[in-house]
Amino acid sequence: MNLPRIEEYELEQIRNEQENLVWQELIALVKENSSFCHCRDCLLDIGILALNHLPPRYRFSHIHEKNLNQRIANDRILVNQALWNAIRLVTQRPHHDKK
């Protein structure tokens, strides 16, 4: 039996959509809220912490998924919850002196 070579699967086409969604939603929160620190370090900490608490959403970018918009709408709610949890934790323990 001939196994296909792994390159034939075009691994670079596989994306964790959750990454885009987290950064999009974080940018929206920054524009609407001044209640947390907006420095680069805190925003990166918040995004990374949120991503580490969210299930990944790997998808092959060329294949159209049924009900994709509905799933993204549901994920957006989870992403916002994860971001607010991360904001609370990073605000309590930022990597710099509290202001």
Ligand SMILES: [Zn+2]
């Ligand atoms: Zn900060």
